[in-house]
Amino acid sequence: MSAPLLAARGLAKRFFENTVLDGVSIEIRPGRVHALLGENGAGKSTLINLLSGVLRPDAGSIAIDGTEHAALTPALARELGIAVVQQELSLAPNLSVAENIVMGAVPHRGPFTDYTRLAAETGRLCQRLGLDMPLDTPVDRISLGRRQLIEIAKALYRRPRLLILDEPTSSLTGHEVRILFGLLRELQADGVAILYISHRLNEVLELCDWVTVLRDGQRTADQALDGSDPASLVRLMVGREPGDLFPPRPAHNPGETAIAVRGLVAEGISCVDLELRHGEILGIGGLLGQGQEETLRALFGDLQAKAGEIRLAGQVQRHLTPIRAIEAGIVYVPADRKREAVLLPLSIRFNLTLPSLRRLARRGLRRLQDEARTATDAIRDFAIRVADPAQPTLHLSGGNQQKVAIARWLPLGPRILLLDDPTRGVDVETKREIYLRLRQMAADGVAIVLSSSDTLELIHVADRVAVFRGGRVVAHLDRDQLSEEAIVAASLGVEAELAA
Amino acid sequence: MTGAALQLRLLWQRNAGLYGLYLLLIALLAVYAWLHPGLLSVAGVARFTQNWFPIAVVALAQTLIMLMGGIDLAIGATVSLGCVLAASWIGDSYGGAALGIALAVGVGAVIGGTVGAIVALLRIPAIVVTLAASFIIGGIALLVMPRPGGHVPAWLSDGLAGETPTALVLLLCLLVAWRILQATPLGQDINAAGNNPHGAFRSGVNVARARIVAYAISGALSAFAGVYVAAQTGSGDPIIGGPFILDSITAAVLGGVGFLGGIGAFRGAIAGSLLLAVMINVMFFLGFPPVAQYIAKGLIIVVAMGLRLLRER
Numbered sequence: 134m135s136a137p138l139l140a141a142r143g144l145a146k147r148f149f150e151n152t153v154l155d156g157v158s159i160e161i162r163p164g165r166v167h168a169l170l171g172e173n174g175a176g177k178s179t180l181i182n183l184l185s186g187v188l189r190p191d192a193g194s195i196a197i198d199g200t201e202h203a204a205l206t207p208a209l210a211r212e213l214g215i216a217v218v219q220q221e222l223s224l225a226p227n228l229s230v231a232e233n234i235v236m237g238a239v240p241h242r243g244p245f246t247d248y249t250r251l252a253a254e255t256g257r258l259c260q261r262l263g264l265d266m267p268l269d270t271p272v273d274r275i276s277l278g279r280r281q282l283i284e285i286a287k288a289l290y291r292r293p294r295l296l297i298l299d300e301p302t303s304s305l306t307g308h309e310v311r312i313l314f315g316l317l318r319e320l321q322a323d324g325v326a327i328l329y330i331s332h333r334l335n336e337v338l339e340l341c342d343w344v345t346v347l348r349d350g351q352r353t354a355d356q357a358l359d360g361s362d363p364a365s366l367v368r369l370m371v372g373r374e375p376g377d378l379f380p381p382r383p384a385h386n387p388g389e390t391a392i393a394v395r396g397l398v399a400e401g402i403s404c405v406d407l408e409l410r411h412g413e414i415l416g417i418g419g420l421l422g423q424g425q426e427e428t429l430r431a432l433f434g435d436l437q438a439k440a441g442e443i444r445l446a447g448q449v450q451r452h453l454t455p456i457r458a459i460e461a462g463i464v465y466v467p468a469d470r471k472r473e474a475v476l477l478p479l480s481i482r483f484n485l486t487l488p489s490l491r492r493l494a495r496r497g498l499r500r501l502q503d504e505a506r507t508a509t510d511a512i513r514d515f516a517i518r519v520a521d522p523a524q525p526t527l528h529l530s531g532g533n534q535q536k537v538a539i540a541r542w543l544p545l546g547p548r549i550l551l552l553d554d555p556t557r558g559v560d561v562e563t564k565r566e567i568y569l570r571l572r573q574m575a576a577d578g579v580a581i582v583l584s585s586s587d588t589l590e591l592i593h594v595a596d597r598v599a600v601f602r603g604g605r606v607v608a609h610l611d612r613d614q615l616s617e618e619a620i621v622a623a624s625l626g627v628e629a630e631l632a633a
Numbered sequence: 634m635t636g637a638a639l640q641l642r643l644l645w646q647r648n649a650g651l652y653g654l655y656l657l658l659i660a661l662l663a664v665y666a667w668l669h670p671g672l673l674s675v676a677g678v679a680r681f682t683q684n685w686f687p688i689a690v691v692a693l694a695q696t697l698i699m700l701m702g703g704i705d706l707a708i709g710a711t712v713s714l715g716c717v718l719a720a721s722w723i724g725d726s727y728g729g730a731a732l733g734i735a736l737a738v739g740v741g742a743v744i745g746g747t748v749g750a751i752v753a754l755l756r757i758p759a760i761v762v763t764l765a766a767s768f769i770i771g772g773i774a775l776l777v778m779p780r781p782g783g784h785v786p787a788w789l790s791d792g793l794a795g796e797t798p799t800a801l802v803l804l805l806c807l808l809v810a811w812r813i814l815q816a817t818p819l820g821q822d823i824n825a826a827g828n829n830p831h832g833a834f835r836s837g838v839n840v841a842r843a844r845i846v847a848y849a850i851s852g853a854l855s856a857f858a859g860v861y862v863a864a865q866t867g868s869g870d871p872i873i874g875g876p877f878i879l880d881s882i883t884a885a886v887l888g889g890v891g892f893l894g895g896i897g898a899f900r901g902a903i904a905g906s907l908l909l910a911v912m913i914n915v916m917f918f919l920g921f922p923p924v925a926q927y928i929a930k931g932l933i934i935v936v937a938m939g940l941r942l943l944r945e946r
Contacts, residue, residue: 207835223829223831223832223836228895236836236838237822237825237836237838238836239821245816246818248816251636252636267642268642269646271646
């Protein structure tokens with residue numbers, strides 16, 4: 134067997150109190166397609182960032198061609214032949230296809246751009262990737278899938294020895310996937326090492342030779358892919374310990390229908406059917422970006438529905454806007470609390486009373502005493518740790534900011550609460566408190582939608598779970614069907630194999 | 634596709650969205666020539682381009698900064714400084730004049746480069762840095778020449794701003810220089826850094842260097858506009874640059890330069906500034922009071938932006 138191109142030993146990385154990677158080793162060899170699997174938050178992106186020099190490991194070593202590099206930087210990694218195709222695109226939208234491919238490494242003769250070489254090399258790459266648009270086409274005029282291919286062309290233009298692909302097929306058509314696979318096999322034959330991150334298990338099984346599985350920052354498997362089946366891979370990805378984080382769940386005994394969604398179509402949602410009842414917590418799971426956030430936003434009137442209907446207490450809603458949704462008792466806690474929910478430079482009191490300012494006012498004038506009382510009540514009810522409510526909200530910890538983002542809706546007495554990943558980046562203690570509040574609210578008859586990237590949280594907090602894939606609900610799991618395996622399998626589209 | 638063909642098509646590509654402006658310009662120029670047949674002579678063209686030239690040059694300076702996603706409020710002060718330096722330093726001999734012009738333009742480049750370095754390295758928003766710079770540079774101009782004065786040799790004034798269309802030739806030279814810059818990797822880096830700084834950085838583009846170079850060129854252009862104004866008036870004036878701030882932004886916006894960076898080209902800014910210059914002249918010949926041009930400028934910005942957004946939908 135050939136010597137490893139890259140050998141990482143015992144890599145560890147912590148962000149504040151969160152251990153993201155804990156002693157992970159990986160060996161990457163020339164001419165091998167190596168799959169990296171794991172759930173959301175298992176540590177895959179962090180591992181890629183360590184291998185490409187974007188992040189520094191807290192412990193462990195990375196050796197390339199047998200030489201250890203204590204301080205790998207993006208520039209050094211690039212020089213050593215490591216190219217990364219990130220999920221998030223790095224193209225300049227108004228520049229042409231050709232200019233984007235050579236960005237940062239423009240071929241030149243003397244001081245001038247060598248257009249002959251530029252045209253020849255980018256033309257050849259585009260042909261290999263089946264990109265037939267003229268090289269001068271501005272990137273913002275082509276489809277997302279083709280932009281992804283251009284991103285790959287950009288990596289190939291630098292002739293990498295190790296090509297890292299993070300979910301490269303997420304926006305490609307079947308035809309484009311075939312072209313990409315053909316190309317990856319050619320590269321493999323040329324001795325290029327490929328690290329392939331994907332949630333599509335059948336792709337991994339078809340393309341890859343070797344697999345490393347991460348779970349909770351630890352390596353749970355490192356083996357040849359021959360003879361693995363999807364169900365066994367899923368089992369390697371799941372199986373975390375719940376601990377005593379989650380409050381007990383009463384029997385599922387929902388009340389009347391709060392929201393009924395039929396055939397909802399909107400940007401990012403292809404066709405969603407959902408039903409939410411008062412007094413229950415409906416979990417929403419799936420891989421990142423499968424239409425979960427868009428569905429919540431559509432229910433809140435922040436995203437215009439193109440087709441389908443949303444019924445609130447039996448009434449069809451047309452032209453829902455956030456203002457109307459709030460009047461109807463629907464409130465929404467977005468995932469990005471710092472940008473979309475809490476106004477960080479303003480005081481905690483202001484944030485807590487902003488949604489209810491108009492209700493607290495009398496004859497068009499603010500009632501400062503009522504506002505102060507409302508804020509104090511919210512702080513007490515939600516156990517927000519605050520020295521002084523007049524402090525800017527940015528002084529609070531992430532967990533307490535999240536509590537503010539939820540608690541600010543409570544003075545309105547919401548009937549339907551939509552939460553998008555409310556415990557992301559939140560400490561354990563706050564998580565437990567948030568779960569307790571949600572349970573209490575459900576017991577008081579509030580209908581709650583909890584979208585979460587944490588499978589364990591869905592299983593232990595939600596009464597039932599709807600799993601999203603590709604903008605639709607692909608599985609409705611009742612409480613007795615809830616398991617990590619069932620949710621992950623449905624997210625990845627391998628439920629058929631599991632059932633068999 | 635061959636290299637030359639690709640280069641040509643990339644060039645052509647950047648005209649997209651400017652055809653409407655070109656048509657409007659041709660129509661307005663025809664109206665102007667009809668109202669004022671004197672335009673159609675060498676001296677007529679020379680006089681017209683002299684009025685237009687300083688606005689065109691500051692529009693180019695502003696375009697470079699806007700391509701980087703910033704906005705330059707120091708352009709007016711830099712024009713003033715270039716103007717007073719020219720009136721103080723330009724000697725009567727040919728050599729002395731060349732040296733004086735080169736020094737004034739060089740000061741502009743250094744000032745621009747410094748502003749660019751502060752923006753690029755300290756990550757302070759361009760609008761804040763250039764606002765501060767406008768006061769500092771304006772103050773220096775007033776220290777150099779507290780009241781209008783100095784002089785520019787008559788032969789230089791005649792040469793630059795006389796009966797010969799020197800300004801038009803200079804403008805064409807600037808366009809050619811821009812083309813040459815665009816044909817270098819550095820020019821590509823400037824485009825990429827303005828368009829998607831994060832992506833460009835991750836692709837190995839030296840974004841800070843691209844920014845600093847863009848700001849330095851912009852400063853040199855503004856200072857040169859000041860030199861030209863000094864030649865036009867025959868003397869220096871420490872506060873003459875003021876109106877150029879808003880005019881440069883207006884011309885760039887009319888020429889399709891975007892506020893968020895990475896969108897636009899020199900030819901658009903030239904066309905935008907030409908539109909301003911022709912509009913003012915046409916309004917004069919149609920008998921509008923001079924102050925009506927302000928209202929017309931405001932209206933034309935809103936109409937032009939509105940039309941562009943409507944078409945993009």
